[in-house]
Amino acid sequence: MLEIRELKKRYGNFQALDGLNLEIGERELFGFVGPNGAGKTTTLKILSGLLAPDGGTVRIDGLDVLDDSRRLKQRIGYVPDFFGxxxxxxxxxxxxxxxxxxxxxxxxxxxxxxALLEQVRLEDKADFFVDGLSRGMKQRLCLARALIHDPDLLILDEPASGLDPRTRAEFTALLRELREQGKTLIVSSHILSELTELCTSIGIIEQGRLVLQGSMEQIFERVNASNPLLISVFSNPEKALTILKSHPCVQTIAVRGDEIKLGFNGDRQDEAQLLQQLIDAGVMVSGFMREKGSLETLFMQITGQEEEKAVIRHEMESGI
Amino acid sequence: MKWNPVFRRELTVSSRSIRMAAVIFVFNSVLAVVALFNMYSMMEQVRATAEIQYSRFLDLYTFVSAVEFIMLMFIMPALTASCISGERERQTLELMLTTTMEPRQMVLGKLASSLTMMLVLAVSALPVLSLVFVYGGITVMDVALLFVCYGVVAVFTGGIGMFCSSFIRRSTIATVSTYAFLVLLVAGTYAVSLFAYRMDLNELNSYALALNASVREAGSGGFLYLLLLNPAVTFYGIINGQAGSGSIRSGLSQIFGAVPENWITDHWVFVSLALQLLCAAVFIAASIWLVTPIHRGRMRRFQEAVREPACRPAKAQ
Incomplete structure (x- = not known):
């Protein structure tokens, strides 16, 4: 559906997009995540035909956003981060x-x-003045406006910002409904917990580059892989510790009562093997699980790492 | 027939607002007051002198049409100067630009709605202007030419307003800039021509004193043609032809000295109207270009060429 290759955009001395690569399939609900100034809105504006990139290509169903902009506008609906x-x-x-x-x-x-006003549940407000609508209603109206020409691809920039939890839940339900109708959606948001429930895939952008992209399953596998392993031992903890210390995937061990918290750098197979090893050694294991991670944790880890890298790069360049 | 969406929306909004009714009321009130005062002054003069000067009846036409012209020239920039910048401020311009509607349609729709407002004002003032037909001296063709002048001035000042509105992001600054531009156009061209005439006159006077002989008549030279862009001079040319001495050349020569005899000065009104329409077209085209978010073809290649050195990474030392 959407293919972005080496997308670049510069505002004066600020490189907003620095070779962004991204692929989004049909009927996906793609979450576009990144800190402020990472290049999310710039990317979405380029997709909507509001900005010209300095370099790279953007293709939607094989059509170039610059060469076929009129045909693409017929297929794209844009909901910006303001009402208008x-x-x-x-x-x-x-x-x-x-x-x-x-x-x-x-x-x-x-x-x-x-039909659209009914879909966004504003049919009883058809004769109301737009200016008098509440924030949530305006946002639903904006969504209806973006759907007026029945686009295949819907681009939403921070659609839930400033909405109360109830309105946000209603809005999220609307987006799910649209996906079920066969539309592809790109949603940029800061509310990561919401994206976790909503999206089928996600991309994290940092300093104009995509640092992580994948389906929610892949992302959560990665989230979980980076989280500690929690083992509850019912008996024979000394034996368990001996096994854990000698295991190649174990990086750190913290013991609190009968619970052992491991920094474990292994996949699900390694986890299963470790559990088998403990049981074979006669250790009675009453609990064995990865600490539940969230998208927020991963986002903080990734963007934090990038910040660290940037600091290190800066220190190296400046000779500190 | 498919209406221009922007034009249709503007008509809906403006017809609903009290502003339009208020502008029509104030506009016609001012014109009616001017007309009534003029008629009162004529009657007083007849009472005082027991003489009827029929030429004074034409003053009614001159006054009413001049007041109408001044008001139209000041209302049109107010209507157009916030057209595009207002859409930007409301953040609705971006929404429109994501649709399949062309930027050309947006600019022309906005301009058309402002021109419609002007047309409504001009037509609503017809009863006051037609008072002149009671006394005679002015034909329907004269009034038609006056309306052509109003139309061209509206398009010209509207074009300037649209350009400032597209170029400047804030409506207030765009409105001030439009009025500044108009003042420059009306008073500036007048001042430059007058200054050129005075300079030429001083030079000729000193030369004549030195030689003790008379030389050619002083004039503004080429600067006189700047007045072709001055809507007030065009209006003066029309009114002077209909209710004055008949020749704009004689009128201009009283202020700016010698006026050369050539095709341009012979067809001053026609040339100035054509030139102002041409300038309006340039301003409108520039507005469309400024509103267009992505430029194609040659302009894009030019933009890329300009940007390329800035984007190229610095060579490693």
Whole structure:
């Protein structure tokens, strides 16, 4: 569906995108994560045809965003991180105005507008002025606006920011519904717990480069692999410690009561082998699990590492 | 027929707002007051002198059309100077740019809605202007030419407003810049021509004194043609032809000295209207270019060529 190769964008002396590579498949709900200034909005603006890249290519279903921008605009819906509403314009008029911007006019525009307002549960607000809507309603209206021309790809920049938990949950449900309808969604967000539940795949961007990308399963495998292993020993802890100390995957050991916390650098097979080894040695194991990790932990680890690397690079360059 | 979406939306919003009704009310009130005062002054003069000067009836036309011209020239920039910058401030420009609508449609839709407002104002003022037909001296063709002048001035000042609005991000600064541009155009071209005339006059006077002989008549020279861009001079040319001495050359020569006899000065009004329309087209084209987010073809290659040295990494020492 979407293929980004070596995307570059510079604002003055600031390199916003530095060779970004990204691939997103059809019907995916892709979470685009990164700290402030990492290049998320720049990437999304390039995808939407609002910015020209300095280098690299962006293809959506084989169409280049620069060469086929008009055809692509017909297939992309964009929800920015602001509302963009008009005073003195009613909800239905707002929808019909944007429909006419895509060449949809008259009865078809009215029908499409009504259907979308029903989908975002704003049908009873059709005759209200847009300016008088609540923040959550405006956000749902923006989503309906972006869907007016029935796009295949929906780009949402921080869609849930500033919404209360209830409205956020409603909005998340809407996004899931859209994915079930066959749309591909790219969602940039800072609310990582929300992306964890929502997305099918995720990409972490840092200093204009993609540092991690994969399906949620792959990402969580990685999250878990970096988390400590918790072993609860019912009897024979000395024997267990002897085995653990000699195991090549064990990096650190911390004992608290009958619970042992291991820094364990191994995959699921290594974990299974270790458990087997303990049982074979007569150690009674009452608990054996990886500490549950979150996307936040991984995000902090990755972006933290990058910061450390940047500091080291800076120190090396400046000769400190 | 498919309407321009921006034009349609602007009409919906402006017809709903009280602003349009207020502008029409104030505009016509000012014109009516000017017309009534003018008629009152004529009647007073008749009472005082027991003479009827029919030429004074034409003053009604001159005054009303001049006031209308000044108001139109000041209202149009106010309408257009915040068109694009206002969309930027409301953050709706980006939303429109992500649609399949062309930037050309956005700019022309905005301009068309402002011109429609001007048309409504001009048409609503027709009853006041038609008071002149009671006394005669002015034909329907004269009024039609006046309306052409209003139209061109509206497009010209609107083009300047659109350009400032596209170029400057803040509406307030864009509005101030548009008015500054207009003042420069009206007072600036006048001042430059007058200054050139005075300089030429001083030079000729000292030369004539030295030689003790009369030489050619002083004038503004080439600077006079700057006045072709001055909408006020164009309006003066039209009114002077309809209710004044009849020739713009004689009118200009009273202020700027010698006016050369050539095709341009013979067809001053036509040339200035054409030139102002051309300038308006340039301003509108520039606005469209400024609103377009991504430039294709030659301009993009130029942008890339400009950016390339800045993007190229520094060579390792």
């Amino acid at each position: 509403v008009y005073d003195n314009l009613k909800v239905s008029e707002y929808m019909e105005f944007f429909a006419s911007c895509y060449g949809i006019v008259g009865l078809s525009a009215r029908r499409r507008s009504q």
